[in-house]
Structure formats: structure tokens, C-alpha cells
């Protein structure tokens with residue numbers, strides 16, 4: 010086990026701060042999340058740890074974290090394809106909450122190596138390790154909008170249940186979506202069904218935590234039935250995340266690519282005008298995760314596989330309700346929880362308020378740069394993605410309705426910022 014810090018893991022006690030483990034710490038979202046959580050770690054409100062991939066044993070993030078912060082975040086080597094390394098990382102950290110962000114996140118790379126994509130993106134060993142070392146942990150899993158097949162016609166949007174009116178379940182069209190969907194299924198609680206075991210590792214006994222479902226009361230279940238599902242979970246089906254470069258390693262994403270090309274290239278830039286995504290502001294993602302952790306009451310002490318009890322503890326709850334009048338998210342996130350606070354567990358679409366094409370996004374970037382670049386006509390050329398061969402399948406229209414998340418988390422925790430507001434805000438940060 011390697012660490013970015015000299016701080017040693019300690020056994021959790023009822024009073025010690027919640028332990029938060031972020032998988033894939035060197036990734037884009039993870040770096041932003043680590044930065045957002047560092048003040049809480051420095052204030053001893055949480056204990057923060059992340060995993061990095063075992064490739065070459067190198068952890069670029071450890072070398073890039075500012076000196077004074079290093080003592081407040083632990084690093085654990087863990088390869089999602091290597092069960093032993095996952096067990097060691099989870100055993101060392103004993104997390105109360107896991108933000109599972111590590112993934113093979115490129116659909117093209119997943120298409121080139123489907124077996125590896127399935128191993129990395131559906132890491133059943135992570136569930137086994139949690140069952141053994143942190144059976145009460147909250148698991149937040151970043152899934153994708155690409156679990157939807159993309160056959161809806163705009164302006165129709167996908168709800169959590171898929172395309173309205175369809176009776177059969179949506180099947181993802183590509184390996185990336187299928188591997189993410191596979192892990193969703195591996196962790197989802199289906200109290201009305203019996204599942205088969207996926208490995209010989211310790212079983213997770215579904216306990217009273219089944220009552221965590223945010224929907225109406227689940228049907229009665231036989232608590233003695235062993236299941237391989239993780240009851241205390243939050244699955245976030247994320248759309249494309251738009252934000253500034255990553256804070257420590259300065260990695261950009263689509264927005265940075267677009268902005269740079271629009272600035273530097275002299276010729277026209279071809280962008281898709283027939284592919285819709287509910288582009289999502291990174292700040293909304295961070296706001297949601299921080300609010301979730303700020304309100305989370307871990308279940309302690311940790312006692313091995315759950316056998317009942319602990320109802321009402323270990324619940325991820327959010328306090329800000331729809332329509333509450335408060336403008337400063339961070340102050341309210343830290344305020345005491347109102348009586349209306351309730352659970353946030355289950356599977357949610359996590360996208361922005363509008364389904365946009367790449368052309369729409371290009372125009373917003375252009376506009377955000379103001380008069381600097383003159384008229385954009387002729388510079389942004391719409392092309393039909395449907396007529397191109399990408400060398401892998403990609404869903405066309407996967408705009409999502411994320412109203413359920415906005416409603417259940419509250420607008421303060423998940424504001425649903427439009428790209429009209431987000432893009433100028435991000436580009437002005439340069």
C-alpha cells in the first residue's frame with residue numbers, strides 16, 4: 010500500500026469523521042471532487058482517500074497536490090482488474106462512503122477491448138471488498154447516459170425508466186454503455202427478485218437497508234436471502250460533464266477542445282447537429298456530491314456483514330428541498346438539516362436542463378467569447394453524425410429528464426444550471 014501522506018488509517022469509531030474513498034483519483038471529475046473536499050479534510054470533517062491505477066505504480070496526482078494538502082489525503086494503489094489490490098485498498102481505508110468514479114470512460118477504447126471494458130467497468134470485486142471491509146458503506150456509482158439506446162426523437166427525453174411507452178428495458182448500443190449497465194445491475198437492489206451469486210467471496214446479506222429505497226415501500230423480503238447487491242447505493246447516470254480543466258493535472262475535456270479549435274483553427278469546424286446530450290455543469294455535480302457527504306450520517310460501528318438493525322443510520326440524506334429560498338449552496342449544505350430531509354438512494358439521471366447538440370454547444374462557446382471572434386457563421390459547420398462511421402456504436406439522442414434528481418436532492422444541492430450560464434462562467438475562469 011502506498012500513500013500520498015504520512016497519515017495512517019485508523020479504525021473508525023462512532024465519533025471519527027466519515028471516511029470517503031474516491032476511486033480513480035487521477036481522473037477528471039475525481040480531481041475536481043478532491044479539490045472540493047480538501048477543505049473538509051483539512052478541517053477534519055472527513056477523512057479523504059483516493060485510489061490510483063496500478064499502471065507502472067505511478068500516481069501523478071500525488072506529485073501534483075499542493076504540499077500543505079498532502080497530509081490530508083491518502084492514496085491507495087488499486088487496479089479495478091486486480092481483486093487483491095481492491096481488497097487491500099478498501100481494507101486500508103474502511104470507507105463510510107465510496108465515490109466510484111474510476112472507469113474506462115472512452116466508448117471508443119471500450120469498443121476496441123470489450124473484455125477489458127467489462128472487467129474494469131463492472132468491478133464485482135469492489136462489491137466483494139466492500140462487503141468484507143465496509144459493509145455499511147454508501148456506494149455512489151457514476152454510470153452514464155449511454156445506458157440508453159438513443160432512439161428517442163427530440164425533444165423527447167429519457168426518464169429513469171427509459172423511453173416512455175416502451176415495455177421492454179432499453180439495451181445500450183455500445184460496450185461502454187453495456188459495461189456500465191452491468192455494474193448498475195450488479196449493485197441495484199431488486200427486492201422483488203432473487204439473484205444468483207457472482208463469486209465465491211463473502212455474501213452481502215440484504216438487511217433493513219432495503220428500506221432505503223426512495224420510492225414507495227418495497228415489497229416484503231426474506232432478510233435471510235443472500236444477495237449480491239449493494240443496498241445503500243446511489244447510481245448517477247451522468248451526461249457529458251462540462252467544466253474547467255482538472256485542477257491538479259490540468260486535463261481538459263470536450264469544452265476545452267472546442268474552445269481551442271474555435272480559437273486557433275482558421276477553417277470551418279464540423280460539429281454534429283443530430284446528436285443530443287443533456288450536457289451537465291461540473292459545478293452541479295460537485296455541489297450534489299458535497300451536499301450528499303455533508304449530510305451523510307455513516308453507520309457505525311462496522312460489524313461485518315449486515316444482519317439487520319441500523320435502520321435510519323447510514324443514510325445519505327439531503328436537506329435542501331425544491332423551492333427553498335437560499336442562494337449560497339455551501340452555507341446551506343453545512344446548515345442543520347430541516348425536518349423535510351429525506352433519503353437519496355436509487356438510480357437517477359444526472360444531466361443538465363437542456364438537451365443540446367454539439368453545434369449548440371459550439372455556438373454557446375462562440376457567444377461566450379463575445380465579440381472577440383466576429384460572426385460564427387461559416388466557422389461552425391453542422392454535420393450529420395448519423396451518416397458517419399465512428400468505428401463504434403454510439404447512441405444518437407440520449408437527452409435525459411433529470412427532474413427526479415433535482416426534486417429529490419433539492420435545487421440547492423443540484424441546481425440544474427443551463428449551459429448558457431455554465432459556459433461563460435467556465436471560460437471566464439481561464
Ligand SMILES: NC(=O)c1ccc[n+]([C@@H]2O[C@H](COP(=O)([O-])OP(=O)(O)OC[C@H]3O[C@@H](n4cnc5c(N)ncnc54)[C@H](OP(=O)(O)O)[C@@H]3O)[C@@H](O)[C@H]2O)c1
Pocket residue numbers: 032033034035036037038039061062063064087088089090109110111112113114115129151152153154247248249250251
Ligand atoms: N466526464 C464525463 O463527461 C462523464 C460522462 C458520463 C459518465 N462519466 C463517468 O464518470 C466517471 C468519471 O469520469 P471522468 O471523466 O472523470 O473519467 P476519467 O477522467 O477518464 O478518469 C477515469 C479514471 O479511472 C481510472 N482507471 C481506468 N482504468 C482503471 C483501472 N483498471 N483500475 C483503476 N482505475 C482505472 C483512470 O486512471 P488511469 O488514467 O491511471 O488509468 C482515471 O483516473 C467515469 O466513471 C465515467 O465513466 C463521465
